[in-house]
Amino acid sequence: MMKFETLMVGKTGATTTVMLNQPERMNPLNAVFFLEFKQVLEELKCDTKCRFVIFTAAGEAFSCGFDMSPEAIADRFKHRGLQNERQWQSFSQDVMNTMENLEQITVGAVNGVAVGGGCCLLLNCDFRIASEKAAFRIPETRLGMPLSWGSTPRLVSLIGPSHTKELIMTAEKIGAAEAYRIGLVNKVVPHDKLLPACHELIDKLALSGPMALKMCKKQVNAASTTRNMDLYLFETDLMDLCFNSGDTMEGIAAFMEKRPPDFPSAKI
Numbered sequence: 001m002m003k004f005e006t007l008m009v010g011k012t013g014a015t016t017t018v019m020l021n022q023p024e025r026m027n028p029l030n031a032v033f034f035l036e037f038k039q040v041l042e043e044l045k046c047d048t049k050c051r052f053v054i055f056t057a058a059g060e061a062f063s064c065g066f067d068m069s070p071e072a073i074a075d076r077f078k079h080r081g082l083q084n085e086r087q088w089q090s091f092s093q094d095v096m097n098t099m100e101n102l103e104q105i106t107v108g109a110v111n112g113v114a115v116g117g118g119c120c121l122l123l124n125c126d127f128r129i130a131s132e133k134a135a136f137r138i139p140e141t142r143l144g145m146p147l148s149w150g151s152t153p154r155l156v157s158l159i160g161p162s163h164t165k166e167l168i169m170t171a172e173k174i175g176a177a178e179a180y181r182i183g184l185v186n187k188v189v190p191h192d193k194l195l196p197a198c199h200e201l202i203d204k205l206a207l208s209g210p211m212a213l214k215m216c217k218k219q220v221n222a223a224s225t226t227r228n229m230d231l232y233l234f235e236t237d238l239m240d241l242c243f244n245s246g247d248t249m250e251g252i253a254a255f256m257e258k259r260p261p262d263f264p265s266a267k268i
């Protein structure tokens with residue numbers, strides 16, 4: 001594996017650990033991260049010796065979500081193939097689909113708060129184990145935009161329509177215990193037992209036939225994502241509508257200026 005600016009990747013036996021590695025900034029998701037993360041996923045697709053992947057993060061947070069710093073916003077549309085919002089949505093959907101459909105069995109080790117895009121990453125994992133210090137929040141509606149990256153249908157499949165609406169529409173933070181109650185995570189463990197719990201689960205899974213596990217994953221994914229492609233296709237249009245309404249730009253500006261948003265669509 002290569003060295004990365006935003007990630008740390010290590011392998012022990014048949015298990016690869018992918019760690020978000022910008023702890024001083026709460027592991028934000030920006031263009032550099034996405035490009036590096038896609039490269040890691042492509043390498044994992046080719047690694048036939050790897051059977052399991054743990055996705056976790058350095059520091060006290062899993063991820064603060066999409067990088068809203070002025071530098072990241074300015075850099076967002078400067079990369080080839082990422083030069084407008086529609087290209088970004090298509091690219092991010094592709095990254096999420098690749099992560100969800102890895103041949104390996106994946107475990108999300110949630111070490112701290114997971115906000116917005118951080119939650120989106122975890123939805124692609126086959127299993128999610130949370131530290132008792134973990135928390136989850138999806139703040140996109142407060143920024144004047146819907147949840148994207150193909151994550152809404154995944155969330156509905158995982159926790160049902162009612163809990164999905166509540167989590168997205170209220171934009172409120174929930175703790176690890178509540179996440180377990182609604183089915184967002186499989187287990188909550190003491191903070192210092194997080195990675196041992198992930199390896200314990202992997203040890204149990206390793207007792208089963210590798211091909212059987214792969215086929216089970218494909219079956220369950222297929223059953224839980226039936227007709228989701230219809231939603232993916234018009235998600236870029238939903239984002240366009242929000243951006244063109246002025247709500248998203250106002251939401252982002254209000255966030256940066258630390259003031260309540262004044263959404264244009266509220267005046268229609």
